[in-house]
Amino acid sequence: MATAAQAKAETGTHVDVLIVGAGISGIGSAYHLQEQCPDKSYVILEMKETFGGTWETHKYPGVRSDSDLYTFGYRFKPWVGAPIASADEILKYMGEVIEENAIDQHIRYGHRINSCSWSSEDNLWTVRATRQSDGADVTFTCNFLWMCQGYYNHETPYVPDWPGMDNYKGRFVHAQLWDPEMDYTGKRVLVIGSGATAATVIPAFAEKAEHVTMLQRSPTYFFCSENKNELADRLREIGIDEPTIHRVVRAQIMYDQDAMTKRCQTEPDAVFEELKALIRHYAGEDFEFEPHFTPKYRVWQQRLAFCPEGDVFKAAVEGKLTVVTDTIDTFTEKGVRTSSGEEIEADIIVAATGFRLSVLGDIPFEVDGKAVDWHDTINYRGMMFTGVPNLLWVFGYFRASWTLRVDMLGDFVCKLLNHMDELGAKRVDVALREEDKDMEILPWIEEDNFNPNYLMRDLDKLPRRGNKPEWRHNQDYWAEREQIPAIDLDAEEFVYDGMRRANVVETREAG
Ligand SMILES: Cc1cc2nc3c(=O)[nH]c(=O)nc-3n(C[C@H](O)[C@H](O)[C@H](O)COP(=O)(O)OP(=O)(O)OC[C@H]3O[C@@H](n4cnc5c(N)ncnc54)[C@H](O)[C@@H]3O)c2cc1C
Numbered sequence: 402m403a404t405a406a407q408a409k410a411e412t413g414t415h416v417d418v419l420i421v422g423a424g425i426s427g428i429g430s431a432y433h434l435q436e437q438c439p440d441k442s443y444v445i446l447e448m449k450e451t452f453g454g455t456w457e458t459h460k461y462p463g464v465r466s467d468s469d470l471y472t473f474g475y476r477f478k479p480w481v482g483a484p485i486a487s488a489d490e491i492l493k494y495m496g497e498v499i500e501e502n503a504i505d506q507h508i509r510y511g512h513r514i515n516s517c518s519w520s521s522e523d524n525l526w527t528v529r530a531t532r533q534s535d536g537a538d539v540t541f542t543c544n545f546l547w548m549c550q551g552y553y554n555h556e557t558p559y560v561p562d563w564p565g566m567d568n569y570k571g572r573f574v575h576a577q578l579w580d581p582e583m584d585y586t587g588k589r590v591l592v593i594g595s596g597a598t599a600a601t602v603i604p605a606f607a608e609k610a611e612h613v614t615m616l617q618r619s620p621t622y623f624f625c626s627e628n629k630n631e632l633a634d635r636l637r638e639i640g641i642d643e644p645t646i647h648r649v650v651r652a653q654i655m656y657d658q659d660a661m662t663k664r665c666q667t668e669p670d671a672v673f674e675e676l677k678a679l680i681r682h683y684a685g686e687d688f689e690f691e692p693h694f695t696p697k698y699r700v701w702q703q704r705l706a707f708c709p710e711g712d713v714f715k716a717a718v719e720g721k722l723t724v725v726t727d728t729i730d731t732f733t734e735k736g737v738r739t740s741s742g743e744e745i746e747a748d749i750i751v752a753a754t755g756f757r758l759s760v761l762g763d764i765p766f767e768v769d770g771k772a773v774d775w776h777d778t779i780n781y782r783g784m785m786f787t788g789v790p791n792l793l794w795v796f797g798y799f800r801a802s803w804t805l806r807v808d809m810l811g812d813f814v815c816k817l818l819n820h821m822d823e824l825g826a827k828r829v830d831v832a833l834r835e836e837d838k839d840m841e842i843l844p845w846i847e848e849d850n851f852n853p854n855y856l857m858r859d860l861d862k863l864p865r866r867g868n869k870p871e872w873r874h875n876q877d878y879w880a881e882r883e884q885i886p887a888i889d890l891d892a893e894e895f896v897y898d899g900m901r902r903a904n905v906v907e908t909r910e911a912g
Contacts (some may be wrong), residue, residue: 416442419528419543419819421762423447423508424454426795426807427549428495429475432505433540433811434547434703436477438818444541445504446530448513449555452495456488458555461579461751463605464488467597471630471650472802479647485628485709504529512539517546518767519790524827544827547808547814553756554763559855560752565731575752576602583749585610591736591745593729594753595621597706602753604712607721614723614745614775616737620696621706625679628709630654640681658801659879665701683711684718692726703853704799758859761794780864781831781894782885783874784810790830793817799853799877809885820890826897833867834893840867845874 418434423445434443451457456464464474469484470491478498481488499505511533518527528541558577566573574583576598586609592599595617606613632653636646665672665771681688706886708714716722727739736746766773769788778786784793793814797803821829833840846856856863866873870884871894891902 404533415525415542416444417543418443418545418547419526419541420445420547420549421514421764422549422551423449423510424452424549425456425473425495425804426551426797427454427547428498428504428815429804429807430450430473430547430549430723430795430811431507431807432477432498432502433815435502435504436651437812437815441818443507444542445508445515446512446528446871447508447510448533450510450533452499452508452510453488453492454551454555455727456491457493459488459579460579460581461576461598461602461605462581462585463601465601467490467601468706468802468864469630469654471633471647472654473804474647475804476808477650479643481643484630484633485630485707497746498758514762514764516765516767519769519792520826521790524791537572544791544813545818548761548792548846549758549795550762552760552796553855554756554759557757558752559755559757559858561754563729563732563737565733566730568734569732569736569750570734571736571747572749573752574749575754577756579751585749587611588748589746590614591616591747591750592753593737593750594755595616595706596753596754596755597617598755600706600708600713602714602751603722606751607716607719612723613721614727616725616727616739617693618693618726618728618839620694620726621703622673622676622700623680623694623708623713624676624705625683625708625711627715638772655801655805659753662701662800662879665699669700676700676705680711680714681838684714686875688714688718693726704847755853756855756863758855760859760862775864776861778864779833779872780845780866780874782881782888783876784813785831786864787831787833790828798878799876801850805878806881809881813885813888817890821897824897824902826902828898829889830896831894832901833872834897837867837872840869840872842867847873847875863869 420430420443427445431443434441438594449457465487466485470480470486471484471835474480474494475498497756512530513533514528514530516529520527523873525542525544526546527542530539558575560575585606588610589612590606590610591614592603595615599615599624603613603615630650633646633650636649668845673852677690687898717724725743725745727741728742730738733744736744737750738744760775766789778788780786784797793810795810796808797806817829842865844860845866846860875881893901895902
């Protein structure tokens with residue numbers, strides 16, 4: 402529950418902690434702060450008029466998770482439904498978390514942050530925002546910034562600059578900007594793209610459209626399964642309480658995913674054969690995988706597209722979906738002409754071409770009057786940055802549920818804030834150690850490990866990394882769940898008020 406100190410925080414005043422964004426990361430972070438640092442005052446600034454972030458922005462037909470909600474849900478709030486959930490179900494779940502924990506009173510909706518400036522003299526962040534209701538400029542100061550703004554621009558999606566787009570006379574829309582009022586009954590719909598969004602939207606379109614065509618540049622891996630968890634259903638049947646079911650089912654899913662991830666690396670061909678067998682279960686033994694369903698990259702280098710009940714493949718075998726693997730030569734009046742000369746006619750073209758990366762919300766940051774270029778910084782375990790004090794960035798997992806990292810970093814921030822209080826420290830930095838002097842500095846993304854296009858397109862906007870565990874963002878939940886709780890906050894890479902504790906501790910021990 403919120404404490405009096407937390408309830409007091411008002412617009413325009415000072416707070417201990419300022420959380421940016423009321424998506425699933427911001428709400429989870431607020432919960433952990435309330436639980437583990439009950440005396441800290443805080444606000445959440447959110448530019449939208451409501452919570453939910455991703456789950457509020459996307460309104461295309463069929464929008465749903467592609468992770469199971471036992472692990473995408475928070476550790477502290479049991480998920481009680483089917484594993485794959487619609488956006489509405491996720492919003493309802495988040496709404497309950499907000500209400501049950503009185504988080505609402507801390508959220509300032511309709512506040513778009515325009516700048517964040519750190520002053521070393523005051524050991525404070527100044528955060529400037531526009532209040533959308535009246536256009537007023539409002540200023541907050543805080544000791545610690547908890548950046549939960551997600552990773553993409555919610556207003557402007559990524560649309561490639563295809564030739565001839567102006568020629569097209571039908572309706573063109575990016576999935577991220579889909580208007581739920583749009584009627585596609587009896588229409589010919591062309592979906593450009595093949596990732597998770599395309600996998601979600603295609604079966605939904607196929608129900609009412611005359612026909613759906615998916616035009617993909619290259620194929621994606623699909624994982625087909627029923628939308629149920631047998632263990633959860635069985636435990637419920639025998640009367641086990643929901644918190645226990647949540648804990649046990651999370652453990653089961655994470656165990657299975659761990660085994661799967663390892664096998665993807667050691668025996669990718671066998672894993673692909675198993676994925677194919679699951680598809681055949683829904684699409685029939687004769688289903689043809691070449692050329693549209695045989696990806697070029699290794700399984701797991703990008704997120705697997707989940708396909709509940711094999712719905713994409715059922716649409717294909719029922720003749721409602723045609724897949725074309727090709728590139729676009731040009732848009733035409735009636736649709737799109739591919740590089741191999743085929744013209745695909747469509748009444749509606751939906752671009753499922755992904756996101757426009759937004760690093761730290763594209764907010765201009767300054768430290769002591771000097772603009773921060775994130776590419777000049779080196780990241781500490783994908784959460785803090787050299788040269789930028791008192792700030793933590795929540796960037797979740799892609800191969801496992803994003804939210805697993807929200808809970809984990811929630812514990813970390815609270816431990817760090819409590820440690821600073823014990824030390825009486827006002828400022829914490831991460832800084833390279835003596836042993837890191839000659840460390841190779843590399844791009845943030847390890848292309849061999851994980852390489853989604855929207856990150857690869859904008860590598861120069863992202864922070865960089867070193868080749869040691871402390872300075873990498875490894876995207877590996879199963880390693881981090883051991884490493885992050887075990888972080889020694891007095892280790893040499895942490896600098897409090899300009900001093901390395903490691904040196905102080907060593908000197909004291911030597912004396
Ligand atoms: C359609 C879709 C489906 C997905 N499905 C899954 C899934 O099944 N499993 C999974 O693990 N991941 C999934 N993801 C990834 C997903 O984005 C994350 O899992 C998660 O929802 C991100 O939450 P977040 O709170 O970190 O960021 P967001 O949801 O992006 O929320 C960030 C919030 O910060 C606010 N904000 C940003 N900038 C500012 C600013 N300057 N001032 C004020 N407020 C600001 C935004 O308005 C937004 O509300 C999916 C993504 C999409 C797009």
